Amino acid sequence: MSGVVYFDNAATTFPKPCKTLAALDEAMRRYGANPGRSGHKMSAACAEKVYECREKAAKLFGCTKTENVVFTSNCTHAVNLVINGVLRQGDHVVISDMEHNAVLRPIHHLAEQGEITYTVAESFEGDDIATVKSFCESIAPNTRLVAMSHASNVNGAVLPIEKIAKAAKEKGAYVLVDGAQSGGVLPIDMQQSGVDFLCLPGHKGLYGPMGTGMLLTSADDLPMASVFGGTGSSSLNYSQPDSLPDRLESGTLNAPGIIALGAGLDFVAQAGRENIRRHEERIAEYIVAHLKEMPRGRIELYGAEKFQQRRAAVISFNIAGRTGEETAELLNSYGIAVRGGYHCAPLAHKKLRTLDRGSCRISVGAFNNLRQADYLINAVKKISSLT
Amino acid sequence: MKKPMETWQYLTASTVTYAMKAKKLLASRGFTVIAERNVKTAGKTGGCGYVIKIKGDSVTLTGAKRVLKAAGISLKEAEVYREEETEG
Structure with a gap:
């Protein structure tokens, strides 16, 4: 068999669809200006292409507001935006026993700093009732966030995110789902599932290029910014803009990557x-x-x-x-x-x-x-x- | 031969995302609309923002605002700041 036989799609999918490659090439050639910064035609055209990608992502995942699709550099970046923007001194977090370091490390870091505490809830594969019970028993009065992988990157085991989200929300906790292995493959509907924060890589099941990711949120007021800077909006204001996505999108976006991600989303939608x-x-x-x-x-x-x-x-x-x-x-x-x-x-x-x-x-x-x-x-x- | 005068109504949008959202929504409802940088009054509205230009009169504007409001696009994000007649 000639060439590489690629079975490492959990790390990043390969090959990418032809339309992703074509979109990336076109973006570099035709949409090379900075979106949302300048007023000239190329900048405006690039901004429109970036917005189209927000629309496609919102549609695929049932996110009601396109502005609540925040572009990040990867899934880990999205997870960190939530964890660092939502948690406060004295909060408690529940995570699963299958978490990737994308979730574990930022939570553990805050715990090491003495800012939060966390509990690892045991999951029981094939037994949703036992898994939900385990999460419920781990939730404390000060639990502000339940963070969990939808599908394990080690063995693909899936958590019943809707059932856990329902239980968590009844107890007043926010719900973060790390969709690194499920986005574009398993069904996720933000409206149906009760997920507050959906973190996704653009370069895995959504068939975009590496260096792309997204945070989709149904919570308007959260999280607070943990990275501050230029957004191309309200430039005279010394404070970070309140509204999404600008609150969480400081600095120049990876516009070529995002435009190619839009083509990847098209691929998923069409296939x-x-x-x-x-x-x-x-x-x-x-x-x-x-x-x-x-x-x-x-x-x-x-x-x-x-x-x-x-x-x-x-x-x-x-x-x-x-x-x-x-x-x-x-x-x-x-x-x-x-x-x-x-x-x-x-x-x-x-x-x-x-x-x-x-x-x-x-x-x-x-x-x-x-x-x-x-x-x-x-x-x-x-x-x-x-x- | 001189082109007829056209009337445009202007709304401000704080971010390019809101500008794009408003533009797409209004265009889908049959409005003639353009999103562009706020080149004249950005200094009065916090600096660096966008305007949505809607072709038509004040009645058209009222209809556009109704559509935006129904879609949850806050008028706080897009307030009328001027009306101007330009040559088309």
């Missing part, structure tokens, strides 16, 4: 989010089925059983006697791109009992096919027979 999910699920289930057929004790899978909307197309496994990094390195020698290690998610590896060797992660994207899956499966078979 159909549900069609993409089914396609990824089919390939992931095919891979899992073959991994499970391998000789007993040679392959260890971490949670990958049924997909069917209960799991993003992310598979974590280990080969007996090897670390996740070693397996990934060996697959690389076959021209296969996967990720090994700890995937920036220490809580998840603690839960999965893989802190000693991490795991090898296969993550499926819209452009993978069964032929690639067969190549990957055969490579894993060969590698597992070596040890």
